[in-house]
Amino acid sequence: MSLLDTxxxxxxxxxxxxQAERYLTDWPRDARGRARAILRPRSVEEVAEIVRLSAAxxxxxxxxGGHTGLVEGAVPSPAGNEVVVSLERLNRIREVDPINFSMTVEAGCILANxxxxxxxxxxxxxxxxxAQGSCQIGGNVATNAGGINVLRYGMTRNLxxxxxxxxxxxxxxxxxxxLHKNNTGYDLKQLFxxxxxxxxxxxxxxxxxxxxxxxVETAFLAVSDPAAAVALYGQARRDLSDLLxxxxxxxxxxxxxxQEATPDLRHPLETTSSHYVLMEASASGLVDLSGLMQRFLEGVMEAGHVLDGTVAANTAQARTLWRFREDLVEGQARRGRHLRTDVSVxxxxxxxxxAKVDAGLTAAxxxxxxxxxGHVGDGNLHYNVLPPPGMAEADKPAFLKRCETVIYGALAEFGGSISAEHGIGRAKLGSYLKGxxxxEKALSEGIKRQFDPQGLMSPGRLFER
Amino acid sequence: MSLLDTxxxxxxxxxxxxQAERYLTDWPRDARGRARAILRPRSVEEVAEIVRLSAAxxxxxxxxGGHTGLVEGAVPSPAGNEVVVSLERLNRIREVDPINFSMTVEAGCILANxxxxxxxxxxxxxxxxxAQGSCQIGGNVATNAGGINVLRYGMTRNLxxxxxxxxxxxxxxxxxxxLHKNNTGYDLKQLFxxxxxxxxxxxxxxxxxxxxxxxVETAFLAVSDPAAAVALYGQARRDLSDLLxxxxxxxxxxxxxxQEATPDLRHPLETTSSHYVLMEASASGLVDLSGLMQRFLEGVMEAGHVLDGTVAANTAQARTLWRFREDLVEGQARRGRHLRTDVSVxxxxxxxxxAKVDAGLTAAxxxxxxxxxGHVGDGNLHYNVLPPPGMAEADKPAFLKRCETVIYGALAEFGGSISAEHGIGRAKLGSYLKGxxxxEKALSEGIKRQFDPQGLMSPGRLFER
Structure with a gap:
């Protein structure tokens, strides 16, 4: 029996x-790979058998997982020497234990499910x-996915x-x-x-x-600048008492x-401003959340911390406010090739x-x-760049790379990170290794060598090979 | 220059x-060690110099740290071959950044400070x-300390x-x-x-x-049994919306x-019951916490989920309610040698x-x-045992060991842990390795070997050597 017998x-x-095509690309379709074989095991035992054959x-x-990664981690290498192991058939809910506030599920379960x-x-x-409609929990764990609720509930690691x-x-x-608490020896799951x-x-x-x-209370607020948004965040954390x-x-x-992506979206405020805050508080049980949000907004409006604002009166209005945040990603994509970053400070x-990046880009x-x-509460910014209209396609990659250099260059001064939540994969490997x-390099390589001495598990991701 | 030159x-x-005595024992004074030298470096560079000499x-x-561990992890070995490195002189606050919701501090800082x-x-x-008045943050991190607020804020790992x-x-x-978010490569700090x-x-x-x-709202409630306490916990999580x-x-x-430790403590309720719940909710800002707690308690009293209860009217009353939880530890200690466990399910x-442990002990x-x-929200129980009055001192160790075997034996069925928050140290090494x-043993040993090939860092803790 050989893994190469398709x-x-x-x-x-x-x-x-x-059918194979969708296993060879990720959602952003920035890269396409080739695979020696694409396998879809149905049990952990079958996965183990595949890994044993691979090792032999x-x-x-x-x-x-769900092909929604943004750093080409799960796209097979263009060299075509890798076997893809899709976890999609391992999609059972093994247990839900609401009293323990826990559930046990297989890697291929889709997040939204x-x-x-x-x-x-x-x-x-x-x-x-x-990506919750198609990403899989195994991929979320393998990449320590973030998202919009991190400020309250933490990254996947915390879950x-x-x-x-x-x-x-x-x-x-x-x-x-x-177990919610278990303090016995090295916490090996943290490594995975x-x-x-x-x-x-x-x-x-x-x-x-x-x-x-x-x-759930959702508000859309106009603020004068990013500093005002940060100050508002501190006040919201305090006033809303961690229900943010x-x-x-x-x-x-x-x-x-x-609005380019969704033309019927109407600006929710009468005021336009350079920056807006979209915030959400949520609660269960007996908290009077609506009154709480109202008291908070009255306070910050009176103090002049926000210029204008609106609160969603119902779920449909809240959905509309969120579309500004979600559809801008699609609007970006429609403008063609562009730079996406995922930095944190x-x-x-x-x-x-x-301010430093704005000035740096203006100059360079x-x-x-x-x-x-981005996500203010996590210090996580998606500072993206579109090329000017009319730039030749052939010039865009070098142009966007120069813009990335300006953005990454500004991180050092603030102790920032080039990847707040997307990971490294193959796409960010060079920038990661440079910094x-x-x-840390020696310790990471030592761990990799110890677990995977043959270097057969996702080579070229996180490490040069 | 040698480390042995005292x-x-x-x-x-x-x-x-x-002066040396306090570096040779921990707070529970179950074990006393000997040391080749006791050093108190004042900077990270001095710590590095000591470690280099030790390696050479x-x-x-x-x-x-603060000598408050409960598993003999920081007590030097009785063999007397170890050099103690006290971190107490590294006690500077390097930075507080309230806007970033962070602070950077040295290992020797005392938790209460x-x-x-x-x-x-x-x-x-x-x-x-x-132990917050004397434990040090370096020790808290090294042992991933837990405590009473874990259900809301997580273990030290999460902080x-x-x-x-x-x-x-x-x-x-x-x-x-x-950074609150940083997803670049293996998260090495998790290992430490x-x-x-x-x-x-x-x-x-x-x-x-x-x-x-x-x-802060503090309530002391009588419940009929542990099952009622667990049900009440679920309802409190929901009704108080994570402000618990x-x-x-x-x-x-x-x-x-x-009450044996503090005779002037008066039972806070008119009802006595087999079990009680001491619960606390806390909030900042604009939440009406007092009204929230009142609505919650009215609901659970009406539904018959609690038998009797009282809410602290002020901070002094809250302190008194907490003394029941805190002083029982001292009361235990006054009864002499006893078994302390720290299990989780x-x-x-x-x-x-x-129920299983109660029955097992009654039988055996x-x-x-x-x-x-214990801490219901973490599934963390301190199921401790006192020997019967009059038992000869010489018989107690074997008796308590037999009781421990009953308790640990019951854990397997529930996927429990022998150490929810205290760690392993030297005291629990045997039980840990047995389970x-x-x-996991192979992976842990590999990591230890990679980091510390000479085996000079805290030998005999977590590993046999």
């Missing part, structure tokens, strides 16, 4: 070229991001109680605990979370759940892009960082069109 | 035997535990943004980021958190802060022990686990006197 029906290989034959593997299952049990699984994974030697690691498939294949996870919010669940900043141009440095690339938005301290 | 004034050695000479080191510094900046550092540490080869790892000094010496940490609560900050269960006998298994050791209390899965 008729190997035990692992449900994809052999039809049309020296064939590199790349595990794959998990949110729905939690809600059926009057619980919340708080991970929430644009994982236990992990089942196949190690690179084919052993199954049964680490599926569902965010390891981007380089240490093994996550096959199932136990997740933390929370009370299901029954009240999202706090996004959007530059005015972002609204225009959203301390919250206290957001304003200075944005005055024709660049910035689109800046990596020698001590 | 006149080495650069590292401020402790040479006076009386092959001398084992044991880092030490950090809480106070955060409060001065209108922020909360939520780690809170009995750490960055770490500075001296690696076993004497290199300083500058991992002191203060909870590693109990076995991978290096933590010298400074960046910590997450939260809005400072300005309202503590939820403790205490068996009736625990109240009597508290899923929240949904608390009631069944307690009918004279055992159980003292069970450790081969895959």
């Amino acid at each position: 008729n190997l029906s035990a692992f449900d290989p994809v052999t039809d070229p049309d 034959e020296g064939i590199p593997l790349v595990p794959q 998990l949110q729905a299952v939690a809600a059926e049990h009057d619980r919340l699984f708080p991970l929430s991001l644009g 994982v109680l236990g992990i089942e994974a196949v190690l690179p030697d084919g052993q199954i690691w049964h680490g599926l605990r569902k 979370i965010g390891s981007e498939g380089t240490l093994g294949i996550v096959t199932a996870v136990s997740l933390r759940l929370f009370p299901r919010p029954t009240q 669940s999202a706090f996004e900043i959007i530059q005015h141009f972002g609204l225009e892009l959203a 301390p919250i206290s440095a957001i304003s200075a960082f944005l 690339e005055p024709s660049a069109i910035p689109v800046a938005y 990596l301290a020698p001590a | 006149n080495l004034s650069a590292f401020d050695p402790v040479t006076d035997p009386d 000479e092959g001398i084992p080191l044991v880092p030490q 950090l809480q106070a510094v955060a409060a001065e900046h209108d922020r909360l550092f939520p780690l809170s535990l009995g 750490v943004l960055g770490i500075e540490a001296v690696l076993p080869d004497g290199q300083i790892w500058h991992g002191l980021r203060k 958190i909870g590693s109990e000094g076995t991978l290096g010496i933590v010298t400074a940490v960046s910590l997450r802060l939260f809005p400072r609560p300005t309202q 900050s503590a939820f403790e269960i205490i068996q009736h006998f625990g109240l009597e022990l508290a 899923p929240i949904s298994a608390i009631s069944a686990f307690l 050791e009918p004279s055992a006197i159980p003292v069970a209390y 450790l899965a081969p895959a």
Whole structure:
């Protein structure tokens, strides 16, 4: 039995070229790879068997979830030497334990389905991001996904109680605990979370759940500048007492892009401003959230911290406000090739960082069109750049690379990160390695060598090979 | 220059035997060790110098914080071959950044001082535990300390943004980021958190802060049994919308022990019951917490979920209610040698686990006197045992060991842990290794070997050597 026998029906290989296509690209379609085979195991035992064969034959593997990654981590290498292991058939809910505020699910479960299952049990699984309709929880864990609720509930790392994974030697690691507290030895699951498939294949996870919010208040506010947004964030954290669940900043141009994608979106305020805040608070049970939000907004309006604002009167209005944030991504995409970044700085440095990048781009690339938005509470900014209209396609890659250099260059002064939530994959490998301290490089390489001495698990991601 | 030259004034050695005593024991005084030298470096560079000398000479080191550990992790070995490295002189607050909700502090800072510094900046550092007046943050991080606020704010792991540490080869790892989101490669700090000094010496940490609560509501409630306490917890999480900050269960006998330690403590309720819940909700800003707690309690009283209850009318009354929880520990200690455990099970298994242990002890050791209390929201129970009055001192160790076997034996069925928050150290090493899965043992040993090939960092903790 060999992994290269594509008729190997035990692992449900994809052999039809049309069907294969979606396993060779990710959602952004920036890169297309080739694969030696595409396998779709149906159980952890089948995954283990594939890994054992891979180890015996020296064939590199790349595990794959919902194809929604943004850094080419799960796209097979263009060299065509990798076998894709899709986890999509491992999609059982193994257990929901609402009393323990936990559920245990397989890697291939789609995030939106998990949110729905939690809600059926009057619980919340708080991970929430644009790709939730197709991303899979195994990929979320492997990349330590972030999203819009991180300021309240943390990254995926904070939501994982236990992990089942196949190690690179084919052993199954049964680490599926569902304990909220367990302080016995090295917390090995932390290594798998965010390891981007380089240490093994996550096959199932136990997740933390929370009370299901029954009240949501959504506000859209105009502020004078990013500094005002940061000050407002601090006040919202305090006044709303940690019931704040999202706090996004959007530059005015972002609204225009959203309207390009969705022409019937009407500007929600009478005032236009350079920046807006989209914020959400949520609560369950007996809290009077509507009164709380009203008192908060009265206070900040009176104090002049916001210039104008509106609160959604119902769920439909809230959805519309969120469309400005969500549809600007589509509006960007319609403008063609552009630069997407995912940087983070301390919250206290957001304003200075944005000013520095604005000035740097104006000086170095005055024709660049910035689109800046992000999660204030996490210090996580998507400072993106569109090329000027009329630029030749052939010139865009070098232009966008120069813009990226300006943005990344500004990070150092603020102790920032080039990847707040998207990970490294293959797309950011060069920038990542350039900034990596020698001590961290040596420790990371040592861990990789120990787990995967043959270097067969997602090679070329996080490490040069 | 050698580490064994105790006149080495650069590292401020402790040479006076009386003064040395407190570095040779921990607070529970269950064990006393001996040390080759006791050093008190004043900077991370001095710590690095000590570690380099230790590596060159092959001398084992044991880092030490506030001597409040409960598993003999920081007590030097009785063999007397270890050099103690006290971090107490590294006690500077390097930075407080309230806008970023973070602060950066050295390992020797005392937890209560950090809480106070955060409060001065209108922020909360939520780690809170009995030993906070003397434990040091470096020890809290090295042991991933828990405490009473875990259900809302998480273990220490969840509060750490960055770490500075001296690696076993004497290199300083500058991992002191203060980013709330950073998804670049393996999250190495996770390895140090909870590693109990076995991978290096933590010298400074960046910590997450939260809005400072300005309202606290504390209630003491009688419930019929542990199942009622668990049901009440679920309802409190929902009704109070995650503003719940503590939820403790205490068996009736625990109240009597508290009264033995503090005779002027008067039972707060007119009803006595087998079990009580001590719960706390806290909020900042504009939330009407008092009204919220009142609505919650009216609901659960009407529904018959609690038998009786009282809410503290002021801070002094709240303090008194908490003394029942805190002073029972002292009451236990006054009864002499006893068994302390720190186990965890899923929240949904608390009631069944307690029933199983109660029955198991009644069958196997009918004279055992159980003292069970714990953190319901974490599934973390301190199921302790006192020997019967009159038992000879010489018989107690074997008796308590048999009781421990009953308690630990009951854990397996529920996927429980022998150490929810105290760690392993030397005291729990045997039980830990007995339950450790081969895959986890191999991975943990590999990590230890990679970081500390000479095995000089806290040997005999977490590993046999």
